[in-house]
Amino acid sequence: MSERVRGYALFATVALLLLVVAPLALPAFRLDELAKYLCLAIAALGIGLAWGQGGMLTLGQGVFFGLGGYAMGMYLKLHDAGGDLPDFMVWSGVERLPALWQPFGNPVVALAAVVLVPVAVAVLLGALVFRRRVRGAYFAILSQALAAAFVILLVGQQGLTGGTNGLTNFYDFFGRDPEAESTQRTMYFVVAGVLGVLYLLARQLVGSRFGRLLVAVRDGEDRVRFLGYDPALVKTVTFAISAGMAGLAGALFVPVVGIISPSLLGVVPSLELVVAVAVGGRYALAGAILGAVVMNYAKTSFSEEWAGGWLYLQGALFILVMTLAPKGAVGLYQQARDALARRRGASAAAVEKPGVAVKEEVPA
Known part of the structure; x- marks a missing residue:
């Protein structure tokens, strides 16, 4: 079985588990939790594309996640208000709807902004940063600082963003009740479907000529530049795609969880996504998704029993993975599979050679 066929067979198996087995086997509460994990997996998929394939360690993906989430949240609040001010603006003493909010009363504008605003911010940032050949740790620190500044801005504008709440x-x-079980179940299928489509599109992109050029930029940016290509353009386009995925993930997160707040968007949540991608395997798109689901499930499970120590465990796990298994769980699986294939090949070759006896090992 070729690698391509094996990949699509695995995708079909996972799709069957998510779309058929999970809705039948899990209670409503756990299905809602899984929907939340899949939203975060969409954002992690974008990190896997930017970091794993393009070498851009983005520590501020929460910014784009938040832009998409707030765009969706603004529309829902205006729709609930029915032409009046949203409740938190009334409490904050705001007398007129701010100009920034007015376009989001239109659902078409709001849905377009979910993707276009994060993409526009990423293009602007990429044009300013990649043209000046900022990369590596410097880009990571810059993206992290952007996330911190974004949270400070949200918290400081109580009447505009709801502040810390x-x-x-x-x-x-x-037209549907967000808390109804039928709505939550429908949202689960929507999130799972969006994740599957984005994964297939990202896989197609990585396998294309652009994807090979992206990997070449990651492994030798100066060589790519000497060959006549523009690494800044390649990185900017990839960074924008990653931001669009994060924005879409944030928009889906809002109806699934019922909230979007600065605590979900800052430096720590962004770092947690990066850790999840590293644990799953940043060089494989499937590894990014796997890491996001497993790490967030572990966070939910372990933090209930060990709330104060989960962050230490998470940090230690990240250090161990980056030190001992830089390709993550998927990399370990590939190494084990390759080792098994070599052993089988060596055994078959020894058997086929005439006059050569295969020595059997006797267990001690």
Whole structure:
């Protein structure tokens, strides 16, 4: 079986588990939790594309996640208000709807902004940073500082963004009750479907000529530049695609969880996504998704029993993975599979050679 066929067979198996087995086997609460993990997996997929394939360690993916989430939240709050001011603005003493909010009363504008605003910010940042050949740790620190500044801005604008509380208390989601079990189940299928489509598109992109050029930029940016290509353009396009994925993930996160707040977007949540991608395997798109689901499930499970120590465990796990298994769980699986294939090949070759006896090992 070729690698391509094996990959699509694995995709079909995972799709069957997510779309058929999980809805039948999991109670409503656990299915909602899984939907949340899949939203974060969409953002992790974008990190896997930017970091794993392009070498851009983005520590501020929460910014784009938040832009998409707040765009969706702003529309839902305006829709619930029915032409009046959202509740938190009334409490904050705001008398007129801010100009920034007015376009988000239109669902078409809001849905477009979910993707276009993060992409626009990423293009602007990429044009300013990659043209000046900022890369490596410097780019990582810059993206992390952007996340911190974004959270400070959100917290400081109580009347505009809801401050530390963020946007919550949504009562209508396109004509449906967001808290109804049927709506949550529908949202689960929507999130799983979006994740599957984005994975296939990202896989197609990585296998294309652009994907090979992206990997070449990651491994030798100066050589690519000497060959006549523009690494800054390649990195900017990839960074923008990654931001669009994060924005879409944030928009789906809002109806699934029912809130979008600064605590979900800052430096720590962004670092947690990077850790998840590293644990799963940053060089494989499937590894990014696997890491996001497993790490967030572990966070939910372990933090219930060991709330104060989970972050230490998470940090230690990241250090161990980057030191001992830089390709993550998927890399370990590939190494084990290759080793098994070599052993089988060596055994078959020894058997086929005439006059050569295969020595059997006797267990001690």
